Amino acid sequence: MQHIISVLVENKPRVLARVASLFARRGYNIESLAVGPTQDPQISRITLVVHGNEDILEQITKQLYKLIEVIKVGDFTNTSYVDRELALIKVNAPAAVRSEVAQIAEIFRARIVDVEEKSLTVEVTGTPDKIDALEQLLRKYGIIEMTRTGRIALARGSKSL
Amino acid sequence: MKGAQILIELLKREGVEVIFGYPGGAVIDIYDVIYETPEIHHILVRHEQGAAHAADGYARSTGKVGVCMATSGPGATNLVTGLATAYMDSIPIVAITGQVGTPLIGKDSFQEADITGITMPITKHNFLVTRVEDLAFIVREAFYIASSGRPGPVVIDIPKDVQQKTTEFVYPEKIKIPGYKPTYRGHVKQITLAAAAIMEAERPLLYVGGGVITSGASAQLLELAEKTDIPVVHTMMGKGTFPESHPLSLGMLGMHGTYWANKAVMNCDLLIAVGARFDDRVTGKVDTFAPKAKIIHIDIDPAEIGKNVKSDIPIVGDARLVLGELVKRVERKTHPQWREEIETFKRAYSPPYKESPKLLPHHVITLIYEKTHGENTILVTDVGQHQMWAAQMYRCEKPRTWVSSGGLGTMGYGLPASIGVQIGNPDKRVILISGDGSIFMKIQEMVTAVNYGLPLKIFVMNNSYLGMVRQWQGCLYKKRYSCTRLHNPDLAVVARAFGAEGLTVKTQAELEQAIDKALAIQDRPVLVDCHVAEEENVLPFVPPGKSLEEMILE
Ligand SMILES: Cc1ncc(C[n+]2csc(CCOP(=O)(O)OP(=O)(O)O)c2C)c(N)n1
Ligand SMILES: [Mg+2]
Numbered sequence: 001m002q003h004i005i006s007v008l009v010e011n012k013p014r015v016l017a018r019v020a021s022l023f024a025r026r027g028y029n030i031e032s033l034a035v036g037p038t039q040d041p042q043i044s045r046i047t048l049v050v051h052g053n054e055d056i057l058e059q060i061t062k063q064l065y066k067l068i069e070v071i072k073v074g075d076f077t078n079t080s081y082v083d084r085e086l087a088l089i090k091v092n093a094p095a096a097v098r099s100e101v102a103q104i105a106e107i108f109r110a111r112i113v114d115v116e117e118k119s120l121t122v123e124v125t126g127t128p129d130k131i132d133a134l135e136q137l138l139r140k141y142g143i144i145e146m147t148r149t150g151r152i153a154l155a156r157g158s159k160s161l
Numbered sequence: 162m163k164g165a166q167i168l169i170e171l172l173k174r175e176g177v178e179v180i181f182g183y184p185g186g187a188v189i190d191i192y193d194v195i196y197e198t199p200e201i202h203h204i205l206v207r208h209e210q211g212a213a214h215a216a217d218g219y220a221r222s223t224g225k226v227g228v229c230m231a232t233s234g235p236g237a238t239n240l241v242t243g244l245a246t247a248y249m250d251s252i253p254i255v256a257i258t259g260q261v262g263t264p265l266i267g268k269d270s271f272q273e274a275d276i277t278g279i280t281m282p283i284t285k286h287n288f289l290v291t292r293v294e295d296l297a298f299i300v301r302e303a304f305y306i307a308s309s310g311r312p313g314p315v316v317i318d319i320p321k322d323v324q325q326k327t328t329e330f331v332y333p334e335k336i337k338i339p340g341y342k343p344t345y346r347g348h349v350k351q352i353t354l355a356a357a358a359i360m361e362a363e364r365p366l367l368y369v370g371g372g373v374i375t376s377g378a379s380a381q382l383l384e385l386a387e388k389t390d391i392p393v394v395h396t397m398m399g400k401g402t403f404p405e406s407h408p409l410s411l412g413m414l415g416m417h418g419t420y421w422a423n424k425a426v427m428n429c430d431l432l433i434a435v436g437a438r439f440d441d442r443v444t445g446k447v448d449t450f451a452p453k454a455k456i457i458h459i460d461i462d463p464a465e466i467g468k469n470v471k472s473d474i475p476i477v478g479d480a481r482l483v484l485g486e487l488v489k490r491v492e493r494k495t496h497p498q499w500r501e502e503i504e505t506f507k508r509a510y511s512p513p514y515k516e517s518p519k520l521l522p523h524h525v526i527t528l529i530y531e532k533t534h535g536e537n538t539i540l541v542t543d544v545g546q547h548q549m550w551a552a553q554m555y556r557c558e559k560p561r562t563w564v565s566s567g568g569l570g571t572m573g574y575g576l577p578a579s580i581g582v583q584i585g586n587p588d589k590r591v592i593l594i595s596g597d598g599s600i601f602m603k604i605q606e607m608v609t610a611v612n613y614g615l616p617l618k619i620f621v622m623n624n625s626y627l628g629m630v631r632q633w634q635g636c637l638y639k640k641r642y643s644c645t646r647l648h649n650p651d652l653a654v655v656a657r658a659f660g661a662e663g664l665t666v667k668t669q670a671e672l673e674q675a676i677d678k679a680l681a682i683q684d685r686p687v688l689v690d691c692h693v694a695e696e697e698n699v700l701p702f703v704p705p706g707k708s709l710e711e712m713i714l715e
Contacts, residue, residue, distance in 0.1 A: 010340060013289070018281060025282050055467065062464035068286045068306060071340040 185232020213243020372436015
């Protein structure tokens with residue numbers, strides 16, 4: 001089962017390396033990882049998407065807590081949360097199909113952020129499913145390159161981690 | 162104050178009396194301060210791995226934090242095996258390494274090694290100090306982290322310019338580590354459940370490990386076992402937690418455990434694990450381990466709970482506090498039937514201590530035990546068959562009298578660890594049981610032992626083999642003894658060349674005199690080269706991956 005876990009860490013050098021090394025060493029797979037600052041400059045948030053059953057998740061959580069710089073770990077599974085991912089997709093768009101591509105982007109509320117004679121770059125935000133769907137549709141025009149940020153998430157309501 | 166002075170000042174305030182180390186360009190500023198600090202005794206080893214093992218042996222035998230030091234690059238990387246050894250056995254060490262100057266970091270500079278990167282998976286935590294202003298805080302945090310909760314090694318990597326820069330020295334009265342709060346007190350509800358389970362059980366068994374020693378819980382363990390009449394099996398790391406001469410002690414369990422200890426595990430209806438981690442050398446095939454038992458698991462590290470074996474009543478906390486609470490909540494009871502059942506296990510099998518005209522490791526270890534009775538003695542071992550024989554035959558009555566590399570199984574640990582033990586316990590007798598393979602892994606530390614006049618008693622079970630590997634080849638690889646035969650020099654001569662006493666024992670008849678002589682020498686190390694039978698096996702033997710029921714007995 002897929003889990004989104006949020007890890008609050010002290011904003012110190014090598015923290016990310018420690019987290020990544022822990023996953024590698026214990027044989028856990030990371031599907032995606034996103035890291036960035038929080039409202040407190042001393043604290044960063046790492047959002048991880050991982051696969052595993054309850055037992056594995058429990059171990060992951062406990063092992064994360066063993067890292068001295070990890071302050072808090074939360075699993076969003078079975079809670080109410082919002083999650084988003086951002087992707088940039090550069091797609092072939094010669095004149096003949098350009099408006100078609102633009103229309104597809106429009107349907108997904110994706111924005112065109114760069115235009116060139118033969119290509120368009122679209123920016124899309126949403127759940128991974130939505131991004132997958134857009135990617136699927138754009139494939140037939142030829143995706144030149146794309147990048148995704150990995151998911152980030154927050155609990156719904158006034159609760160915080 | 163200069164960074165190097167701040168470091169030494171902090172070490173003094175942490176109560177550090179000894180540093181095991183080896184100098185080099187990147188720590189020369191620190192050594193310059195050591196030169197004028199008589200309160201701190203520096204022990205010069207002959208290889209940095211020896212410094213780490215010595216700090217480890219010092220820590221295991223005294224309960225204090227062991228400190229070692231090495232220069233950048235090769236000095237630091239030489240510490241690695243020692244740190245991994247300490248990490249696996251949860252031993253508190255602070256390792257100080259020099260690093261190239263901050264402007265040179267990341268440039269593949271001379272003697273640069275990313276030691277914080279390298280040691281990330283084998284330390285509890287590590288620090289690279291980038292500003293001299295942070296140094297005092299980091300040193301205090303390092304000692305606190307190393308010694309609290311589940312202890313472990315911590316590395317402080319200090320660039321040369323940080324050692325040289327000056328700042329105003331302020332002692333950090335308070336340290337704050339927001340993400341680090343070890344749990345010491347067990348959950349009352351869980352403890353109550355555990356007490357009820359103990360009262361209900363008909364065939365309860367205590368399974369105790371190194372955590373009991375770390376936490377200093379032996380008195381509480383004894384009280385609980387006696388009050389509720391529960392037999393005790395210990396891991397190798399748990400030797401000395403519970404007196405082995407006690408009628409409730411069943412000895413060691415696991416791969417080379419006693420027949421009755423393993424039988425008791427397989428037949429108990431309640432297993433109370435205290436400070437033990439269900440290691441594969443203990444459990445054998447893990448899903449067949451203690452099949453009839455409800456499991457109570459007491460450990461200070463929450464991540465140990467449910468890692469290898471699911472427990473019914475987990476209790477996170479310090480063994481001493483948890484057992485103390487548990488004792489209060491149980492009533493006196495006895496288990497005559499269960500005790501009788503265990504007696505039948507004991508009667509069903511006696512170890513294959515066959516009479517032989519040859520000198521056997523059993524003769525040596527048993528006679529050492531008979532001569533000392535473990536009194537005022539700390540036994541150190543290396544790794545291999547001799548280690549298992551020592552664990553089986555040398556009885557420990559008190560905590561911190563058994564020093565051996567368990568989790569990592571590091572050959573070469575013994576000699577440098579013995580040095581640390583003797584330095585930390587100048588009035589105790591330190592005996593090392595080693596093998597002809599192991600001793601050569603760190604033989605250069607004989608120089609250290611001689612230089613400091615340490616009266617170590619080193620008994621080498623010389624079987625001309627990497628015996629433990631040979632045993633596996635014998636039992637599991639059709640006796641194809643690939644690369645395990647050793648051709649050794651005369652060890653007594655080697656010892657004498659180092660300036661130690663060297664003795665040779667080839668027959669049972671020569672043994673007693675040699676042991677007496679070794680025990681009598683007080684001003685230098687003695688090495689007794691015991692030519693034991695070459696192809697003895699350690700029994701019982703649970704082949705790797707097999708259930709404890711599948712012990713090979715002869
Ligand atoms: C550093 C290291 N290298 C290799 C091993 C694998 N190993 C485990 S026991 C053993 C043999 C030990 O030989 P010896 O010290 O002579 O002890 P014996 O088993 O013969 O008593 C070996 C090679 C190890 N544990 N540690
Ligand atoms: Mg040998």
